[in-house]
Amino acid sequence: MKKISVYCLVLWVTACAYQPNQHDLSMQMPAQLNQLGLESQVSAQTLSLSQMQWWQTFTSPQLNSLMSELDTRNLSIAAAQLRLDKSRALLAQQQADYWPSVSARASQRNGYNFDNQNESSSSSLGFSAAYEIDLWGTRDAANASAKLNLIASQQQVQSVLLQLQIQLASQYFSHLSLLQRLDISTQNLAASESLLKLIQAQFEAGSASGIEVSQQTNSLLSAQAQLMTVERDINFSQRALAALLGKSDMQIELKYESIEQLSIPEISQRQSAKQLMQRPDIQIAQTQLRLQDANLYQVEQQKWPSLTVSADLSLADLMSFGSGWSAAIASGLSMPIFNAGKIDQQIEVAKTDVQIALANYQDAVVQAVKESLNSLTELSYQTNLYQVKQQELDNNQRLYRLAQIRFDSGDTDFLNLLNAQRSWFNAKLTHAAAKRDILQANIDVYKALAGKPEFKR
Numbered sequence: 001m002k003k004i005s006v007y008c009l010v011l012w013v014t015a016c017a018y019q020p021n022q023h024d025l026s027m028q029m030p031a032q033l034n035q036l037g038l039e040s041q042v043s044a045q046t047l048s049l050s051q052m053q054w055w056q057t058f059t060s061p062q063l064n065s066l067m068s069e070l071d072t073r074n075l076s077i078a079a080a081q082l083r084l085d086k087s088r089a090l091l092a093q094q095q096a097d098y099w100p101s102v103s104a105r106a107s108q109r110n111g112y113n114f115d116n117q118n119e120s121s122s123s124s125l126g127f128s129a130a131y132e133i134d135l136w137g138t139r140d141a142a143n144a145s146a147k148l149n150l151i152a153s154q155q156q157v158q159s160v161l162l163q164l165q166i167q168l169a170s171q172y173f174s175h176l177s178l179l180q181r182l183d184i185s186t187q188n189l190a191a192s193e194s195l196l197k198l199i200q201a202q203f204e205a206g207s208a209s210g211i212e213v214s215q216q217t218n219s220l221l222s223a224q225a226q227l228m229t230v231e232r233d234i235n236f237s238q239r240a241l242a243a244l245l246g247k248s249d250m251q252i253e254l255k256y257e258s259i260e261q262l263s264i265p266e267i268s269q270r271q272s273a274k275q276l277m278q279r280p281d282i283q284i285a286q287t288q289l290r291l292q293d294a295n296l297y298q299v300e301q302q303k304w305p306s307l308t309v310s311a312d313l314s315l316a317d318l319m320s321f322g323s324g325w326s327a328a329i330a331s332g333l334s335m336p337i338f339n340a341g342k343i344d345q346q347i348e349v350a351k352t353d354v355q356i357a358l359a360n361y362q363d364a365v366v367q368a369v370k371e372s373l374n375s376l377t378e379l380s381y382q383t384n385l386y387q388v389k390q391q392e393l394d395n396n397q398r399l400y401r402l403a404q405i406r407f408d409s410g411d412t413d414f415l416n417l418l419n420a421q422r423s424w425f426n427a428k429l430t431h432a433a434a435k436r437d438i439l440q441a442n443i444d445v446y447k448a449l450a451g452k453p454e455f456k457r
Contacts, residue, residue: 018137033273054451073246087153094146100131126314133307159280175237176259177436189223285361296350305335372448382441389434396427
């Protein structure tokens, strides 16, 4: 009875459990990032990326379809999901340590004595159980590490997903821009061919020189080269989209969609620091800090005693199953006495790892703040630039029409018409690039703010 009381006392002592350290994760934010609710956000145990389908703000049915396909076909997402499944299995494996290990053994032995020609036979059956008492919460810390690894895997899935969503949207908008350039280049080639026929007719009539014919021929050749370049880039772009969707045959069917029909979100220049903290890289840095803290605790407990309790039940003869049973219970206490300071150095290493993880977290926040502010600055610049390029396009279109009218009436020479044509063509190209760039600037803001920026009111 006294022995049972002793074991009960030992189990009661195990109430000591792992308590993670609380680190100061607060950091000063710039005025452009509203800090309301930031303190509660950084102290949260788990942070997850919002599944709000941010790309729908561009009102692109084709992009929506591609995003749905990305979730199911992309190989990087599939690999991240498999790593998540592995983390779940490792957590279940770690949680099994809360239970004692139980084993069974059975043996049969037959013998023969050559001296007296006697035969012998013996058998046995036994059961044993062992359990290591978690005196200092080491097992709790190991279990916490396994849970944090699972959280880190979930955050990695979100990080991979967001990065690939950003990449797909960027690649698709670039593809639409190339299709627009293809249309512009085709129109420019047709205009160059028509103008060359006109100049050749005037040359044959004696009202134009051979120099003008050669100049327009150069323009035509340049337009052909431009068209060939765009056609090549479209092939590259289609393969890039197919690869993102895990299509090894590089075949992808895309419905035509004009980049000019896409909506441009009205994102506010003032954003929330709370939303910034939902970035996957910051979440992962937080989780890594907690992982190193749990590891430090486990290393520190190596200096203290460990207690193992075991029990054994055996039967000497299987033939007499109803009698002959014996039972035993034992406990063992072990503690390191001398290891030349090895454990102390392991503790110092673990403490350093905690400080490294804290520094990595702080650096992740600093880089995230910089990226967010830069993306907002770039968005403001591209918004204003797009308006300027729209004005340039309208002005050059009027200039070309006026030059064409004056050339047809004989009020201006061919060189002025050629310059007006080139200016209009370049204005259309730069306007197309400006639309692509403003869409990309919006994508970069979505990336910097974990897919959920605040909009203008």
